[in-house]
Amino acid sequence: MLFNRVNTNPLILMVKNQRFFCKHCESTFMAKTPIVDKECFISNDVKRSIVLNLCETKSMDLIAREHCVSPTSVARILRLTEDRRRKNYLPRILSIDEFKSVNTVDASMSVNLTDLEGSHIFDILVDRRQRYLFEYFNSYPLKVRKRVEYVTTDMYRPYIDLAKKVFPNANIVVDKFHIVQLLTRELNKLRINEMKKLNTRSKEYKILKRYWKIPLTKNWELNSIYFYKNRHFKNMTSSVDILDYMLGKFPNLKEAYDFYQNFLLSISNNDVAMLEDDVILKS
Structure with missing residues (x-):
């Protein structure tokens, strides 16, 4: 288990998980601790420290070196801090487009979701792969997704297939650009x-x-x-x-x-x- 540094050296705590057996249901389960999440090597204290560093003007590579983790782990922790907003609104006219992202995220291309009617960015997703986008939009209730009337996108086939699946009432419009x-x-x-x-x-x-x-x-x-x-x-x-x-x-x-x-x-x-x-x- 990885903790924050002591002086300049990383602190690693060797922990053995205790297994319990229930005689009533004849099932086994592992002991839990608030120090670290299940099946995770990085402690929650290290994750909180990484989140605080992400609020500063630092590169992900530098933050990863300071905490003795990989840049991919920093990107994954950043994803966990996404705004857990109430899933009760999607723009009536939604634009889906990708842009070149940094190399330290899981995918090199990220996705920009824009509310064209309000002319502002609705959300930014770090991964453009269809599986991740499908999970994101499916987190909204069906009645909310049915309110989307138009989806504008480029000719990237996964975006078009995705829009047909998650927005049943929307018209798919290819961006004139x-x-x-x-x-x-x-x-x-x-x-x-x-x-x-x-x-x-x-x-x-x-x-x-x-x-x-x-x-x-x-x-x-x-x-x-x-x-x-x-x-x-x-x-x-x-x-x-x-x-x-x-x-x-x-x-x-x-x-x-x-x-x-x-x-x-x-x-x-x-x-x-x-x-x-x-x-x-x-x-």
């Missing part, structure tokens, strides 16, 4: 595929490689007034001229570009009707 990110990535892949078909010394190849940002830029933000010299063109050119050259040379890129820009425009204007337009859906 991640949709734009996916379309941007696919448009860039298409540009690269077109480059692979060309000779690396050709003019078209060099233009697609040098000006890769232009097709990804919102077309209403491109500069059509400022002209500058370009080694690949004889005359002075603008960003719009370079874009027109690209789209004229590569029809596949133009078709994908038009769909991408229409989507960006509808998102910027919050125009749902434009998203549902048959022309956009068929393009």
Whole structure:
């Protein structure tokens, strides 16, 4: 059993658990002590000391070294201090998204739960694995989970499957940021595929490689007034001229570009009707 340090050395107490036998029910049980939890090596005094240190500006590695435990144990003790709030409220519009966490937690990615209606963080979970999230949301009564009307998330499949299980009345909405990110990535892949078909010394190849940002830029933000010299063109050119050259040379890129820009425009204007337009859906 690990206690706090004496001077600079860790104090370890060797304890033998006494086993008792009940003659009435013919069962056995172990003696209990408030000093340490059942099947735990770290004493409660050490845990309380770690919690006090977590309130200060110290790294988990430093706290672990000071208490002669591992950083994983510090992260586990931190999880035990989570707010045991009354489980009677969940946001009507709940956002689930992950972010890169510190290396000392059990999982490298943590989860940010946001109340989009109130524009504030509802909770932060240290683990994004489905099993942990399922246990967390199931700690709320079913009637509370039924009040959640919308769940926004990225295209991470475990989040979508989780939301369907724990929020029976909620509509699953993919975050528009991640949709734009996916379309941007696919448009860039298409540009690269077109480059692979060309000779690396050709003019078209060099233009697609040098000006890769232009097709990804919102077309209403491109500069059509400022002209500058370009080694690949004889005359002075603008960003719009370079874009027109690209789209004229590569029809596949133009078709994908038009769909991408229409989507960006509808998102910027919050125009749902434009998203549902048959022309956009068929393009």
